Amino acid sequence: MTTSNQNTVENQPLITKKELTRMCFNTGALGMEYSWNYPRQMHMAFLLMIDKQLKKIYKDNPEGYAEALTRHMEFFNITPQLAPFVGGIVLSMEEERNKGLIDGSAISGVKAALMGPLSGIGDSIFLGCIRVIALGVGLSLAQQGNILGPILYFLIYNIPAFLVRVFGAHLGYDLGFTYLQKAQANGTMDKLMHAAGILGIMVIGSMTCDMFWAEVSLKIGSGETAQTLQEILDGIMPGLVGLGVTWTYYWALGKKVGPVKLILLTVVFGIVMAYFGIMAA
Structure with a gap:
């Protein structure tokens, strides 16, 4: 050939x-x-x-x-x-x-x-x-x-x-x-x-914005001027919380933390934060 x-x-x-x-x-x-x-x-x-x-x-x-x-x-x-x-x-x-x-x-x-x-x-x-x-x-x-x-x-x-x-x-x-x-x-x-x-x-x-939802409800200040931490973070950069959590997951996966364990930790973390009023339920 x-x-x-x-x-x-x-x-x-x-x-x-x-x-x-x-x-x-x-x-x-x-x-x-x-x-x-x-x-x-x-x-x-x-x-x-x-x-x-x-x-x-x-x-x-x-x-x-x-x-x-x-x-x-x-x-x-x-x-x-x-x-x-x-x-x-x-x-x-x-x-x-x-x-x-x-x-x-x-x-x-x-x-x-x-x-x-x-x-x-x-x-x-x-x-x-x-x-x-x-x-x-x-x-x-x-x-x-x-x-x-x-x-x-x-x-x-x-x-x-x-x-x-x-x-x-x-x-x-x-x-x-x-x-x-x-x-x-x-x-x-x-x-x-x-x-x-x-x-x-x-x-x-x-995807970090579209597929991740969380709201930090902790307030800073008092009265009518009080702002939630979520509003402050959104003013700095919208989606900052989602980006931070995504990078945390990425880091954890790099440390060989399994996806199922991450899901369970996320559920527990969300329940605890919502119970103390730090994050919205």
């Missing part, structure tokens, strides 16, 4: 369209919320969804496969119907990672950057729109005793959901593979990795 032919083979996608379609219907993809937990949410289901393809990508690289398994046990949360789209992009990047062309942190950064925007779009479409329409049609017929009520609800909601899953997986893989090939050719891969890291940090930063 000539060098030209070798390059052509190396630049061909490794995962077939049939394999991508099957990925959309496996246990991980359809059970994206079955293994949901507070510390990392959908991470196990996402890994299960792409595991068969990871084995194919890293069949001659057991260390790379182990690294990929560890990487995809990180926090992940998204509208379930859009998970295959992210899976497609991730698989295309894992192929490049196996060739040594990108760093594993770029894959984690892209995943983190996609979670927030896609969840906002997906939740609005599937939960705020399609599900409402499906319920409206299904309930109106069910109240009349029409058997088509539950059937139409099932079809109206699930047909778009499965179409998005399948076409999303193919689009994500093709988009990722095509873009990565171009990025390697014109030298923008380093910029992509840098931008993915920035976006990942921004998403994590915004």
Whole structure:
């Protein structure tokens, strides 16, 4: 085989369209919320969804496969119907990672950057729109005793959901593979990795405000001029309490404190602080 032919083979996608379609219907993809937990949410289901393809990508690289398994046990949360789209992009990047062309942190950064925007779009479409329409049609017929009520609800909601899953997986893989090939050719891969890291940090930063709630009710001063400590902290920087707690958790996890222990400590801490009036109940 000539060098030209070798390059052509190396630049061909490794995962077939049939394999991508099957990925959309496996246990991980359809059970994206079955293994949901507070510390990392959908991470196990996402890994299960792409595991068969990871084995194919890293069949001659057991260390790379182990690294990929560890990487995809990180926090992940998204509208379930859009998970295959992210899976497609991730698989295309894992192929490049196996060739040594990108760093594993770029894959984690892209995943983190996609979670927030896609969840906002997906939740609005599937939960705020399609599900409402499906319920409206299904309930109106069910109240009349029409058997088509539950059937139409099932079809109206699930047909778009499965179409998005399948076409999303193919689009994500093709988009990722095509873009990565171009990025390697014109030298923008380093910029992509840098931008993915920035976006990942921004998403994590915004999550500290959106996913953490606590109010310090302790008052400073007396009479009408009294202010809660929460108001003072918000005046310095909104979300400062959430940021501080997030970094505390990050530090504790670095010291090998388990997530379950952190959850129990948080519950006890919250009860004690609320009892003494330091934090709002």
